[in-house]
Amino acid sequence: AEEVGGGDKEVVREYFTNDGFQRWKKIYGDTDDVNKVQLDIRIGHAKTVENVMQMLTDEGSLRGVTVCDAGCGTGLLSIPLAKEGAIVSASDISASMVSEAQTKAKEALQGKDDVQIPKFEVSDLESLNGKYDTVVCLDVLIHYPQIKADGMIAHLASLAENRLILSFAPKTFYYDLLKRIGELFPGPSKATRAYLHSEADIEQALRKVGWKIRKRGLTTTQFYFSRIVEAVRA
Numbered sequence: 001a002e003e004v005g006g007g008d009k010e011v012v013r014e015y016f017t018n019d020g021f022q023r024w025k026k027i028y029g030d031t032d033d034v035n036k037v038q039l040d041i042r043i044g045h046a047k048t049v050e051n052v053m054q055m056l057t058d059e060g061s062l063r064g065v066t067v068c069d070a071g072c073g074t075g076l077l078s079i080p081l082a083k084e085g086a087i088v089s090a091s092d093i094s095a096s097m098v099s100e101a102q103t104k105a106k107e108a109l110q111g112k113d114d115v116q117i118p119k120f121e122v123s124d125l126e127s128l129n130g131k132y133d134t135v136v137c138l139d140v141l142i143h144y145p146q147i148k149a150d151g152m153i154a155h156l157a158s159l160a161e162n163r164l165i166l167s168f169a170p171k172t173f174y175y176d177l178l179k180r181i182g183e184l185f186p187g188p189s190k191a192t193r194a195y196l197h198s199e200a201d202i203e204q205a206l207r208k209v210g211w212k213i214r215k216r217g218l219t220t221t222q223f224y225f226s227r228i229v230e231a232v233r234a
C-alpha cells in the first residue's frame with residue numbers, strides 16, 4: 001500500500017540532510033574517492049544535465065529567462081543555467097544540499113560578466129510559489145510513489161508559464177534496476193527507497209493539468225537510468 005501523509009518526505013529530508021548528503025555530495029562532486037558504481041552514476045547524471053541544457057537552449061537563448069530548479073541538490077544544473085544567463089531560483093528540501101550548492105555556485109560564477117548567481121532557498125517543492133518561465137525538476141521523483149508524484153507534478157506545472165522539464169527513473173528498466181538497486185540506494189535500515197515511474201503515468205499526470213509532452217530524452221549508463229520529458233501547455 002502507498003504511504004499516506006508526510007512519511008516519505010520526512011525520511012527523504014532526513015536522508016539528504018545527513019548520510020545521503022555525504023553520499024551524494026561525493027557522487028555529484030569531482031573527487032576520486034568514489035567506487036565504480038558511484039562513478040557510473042556521476043557520469044550518467046552529468047549526461048542528464050547535458051541533455052537538459054541542450055533541450056532548453058535548442059528553444060533559444062536562456063538570457064533573462066526565469067528558471068526554477070526544484071530539488072536542486074548540489075547545484076549541478078543551476079550553475080550551467082546561470083552561465084547561460086538564466087535567472088535561477090534554486091531550492092531543495094535539504095539545508096545541507098542548499099548550502100553546498102551555494103558554495104559551489106559562488107566558486108563557479110562569482111565575478112563572471114552577465115551572470116547572476118542563483119537565488120538559493122531551503123524549501124520542499126510542494127511549498128514553492130511564484131511564476132517562472134521554466135520549471136525543472138531532475139531526479140527527484142525517484143524518491144516518491146506515483147500517488148505523490150501526481151501532486152508534485154501538478155504543483156510544478158502551476159509554477160511554470162512555458163515549460164516543465166522532469167526526469168525520473170523509468171519503469172521500463174525495472175528488472176535492470178532491481179538487479180542493481182542494492183548498489184544504487186541504501187537498504188531499508190539506512191533510509192530511502194527508489195520508486196520507478198512509468199512514462200504513461202507521468203504523461204497522464206501532466207495531461208490531467210493541461211500539459212503535453214513535447215520532447216523526450218533518455219540517459220542510460222550501467223547503473224543510472226533517467227527519462228527526461230519536456231512538457232508544454234496542451
Ligand code: SAM
Pocket residue numbers: 009012013016028070071072073074075076077091092093094097123124125126137138139140143
Ligand atoms: N536535482 C539535483 C540534480 O539533478 O543534480 C539533485 C538530485 S538528488 C538525486 C535528489 C534531490 O531532491 C536531493 O537533493 C533531495 O534533497 C531533493 N528532494 C527530495 N525530495 C524533495 C522535495 N519534496 N522537495 C524538494 N527537494 C526534494
